[in-house]
Amino acid sequence: MLFIDFIQFFFYIYCNQIKKAMNNSSPKKSLSLSGIVCSTLGHDYVISRKITNHINEYRCAQCGKEVTDNFNGNIENLTFKTREINTSLALFFQKKMRRRLPA
């Protein structure tokens, strides 16, 4: 008896989550479909911007999700703030590279 209640409870939660997911994805159907592909197979990241020799920005070719390398060498979501940091970092790096070139 308790076990069946348990199953029903999970089924109820499960249905609600599917409903929520469908409501969220209805305006952009193709995007959510590639999102499912990405969540099962992983993102197909392509370098979208080179910041330094070690830091790049990546964009997923499937769903368009953007991430960046951070100072710790980890992958981080690309937000307005991280994009700003990368922009100033790229400028700094370019200046540094220019200085290193022979006259």
Ligand SMILES: [Zn+2]
């Ligand atoms: Zn993706």
